[in-house]
Amino acid sequence: MGVVDQAVLDMVFSTHKDLWSDFGIYEAISKNQGADAEGLAANRVFLKKLLHVQPSAVLLLTQVRQSVLRVVAADPTLNKTNLKNLVYASSRFDRLSAMLYHLRRAKRDEPKMRQLVAKATGDSLKA
Incomplete structure (x- = not known):
């Protein structure tokens, strides 16, 4: 399912x-916290790209980490943190995992979806 x-x-x-070197507000949001409508909207372009290749919205840590490490090896300036590249790659997975979890939860739970839409602004719901 996640492969x-x-x-x-x-x-x-x-x-x-x-699009993935900085996830904005989602740099500080975990799966256990509530979804942030503005944060999801700000990252929607990259999320759409991922959902196109993986409609289940489930990714494997090893695959994301491998992809990030390959790109960072070619362009080391992407890692603007003090983290080692392996830890940075894992952090990219954690951020993506939180966003995708929030999307899956909103999709299967109508009240969560309404709550997410209620928190959004008109601009963030466009496109």
């Missing part, structure tokens, strides 16, 4: 590296 063709995932991460 994606690694070459396809690598292409998504290398083509859209500007």
Whole structure:
């Protein structure tokens, strides 16, 4: 269910590296916290790209980490943190995992979806 063709995932991460190097508010939000409508909206372009290759919205840590490490090896300036590249790659997975979890939860739980939409602004719901 969570396995994606690694070459396809690598292409998504290398083509859209500007979209995953900083997830904005989701840099500080975990799965256990509530979804942030503005944060999801701000990251919707990259999330749509991932959902295109993995509609179940479930990714494996090893695959994401491998994709991030390949891109960071080619462009070390992407890791603007003090974290080692392996830890940084894992942090990218944690952030993505939280966003995808919030999307899956909102999709299967109508009250959660209404709550998420209620928190959003008109601008964030466009597109």
